[in-house]
Amino acid sequence: MALYSEKVMDHFRNPRNVGVIEDADGVGEVGNPVCGDIMKIYLKIENDIITDVKFETFGCGSAIASSSMATELIKGKPLSEALALTNKAVTEALDGLPAHKLHCSVLAEEAIKSAVKDYYDKNGIEYDHSQFPEGESCPHCGE
Ligand code: FES
Secondary structure (H helix, E strand, O other): OOOOOOOHHHHHHHHOOOOOOOOOOEEEEEEOOOOOOOOEEEEEEEOEEEEEEEEEEOHHHHHHHHHHHHHHHHHHOOOHHHHHOOOOHHHHHHOOOOHHHHHHHHHHHHHHHHHHHHHHHHHHOOHHHHOOOOOOOOOOOOO
16 A cells, blocks of 8 residues: 555645735744644634635645645634644545654644634634643654
8 A cells, every 4th residue: 555645645746725825814833843844824814714724834745735635624614613623634634644644734733723823812812722732742752
């Protein structure tokens, strides 16, 4: 069996929603200290709906495929759905990632959460802080 699914290869080769939103309503940036990869997510939000989303990822192919798929999964969706998106859902939508690459999809989940938090903070919107655990460790390496 191939190491990477067709979907992973497709989203790696033709990533969707790459770029920057200059006047984004929320921006989230996260990094994995172990591999050094960085992911940045930009959100446009209107009436609680994500009307546009773009990403920049300086990282491995799995991180690029994960960000691409994650942006597709939250585009046009309410913020509540974006916050509920797990790295597991991203991985499943990609038809799986090799075990040692699962942590790459965690970056996508964390970057989206961080962008939503940025939007809430900038607009003084109350939110449940437990939705944004600080300093979550990487399930892969524990750091
Ligand atoms: Fe760093 Fe994939 S190896 S995110």
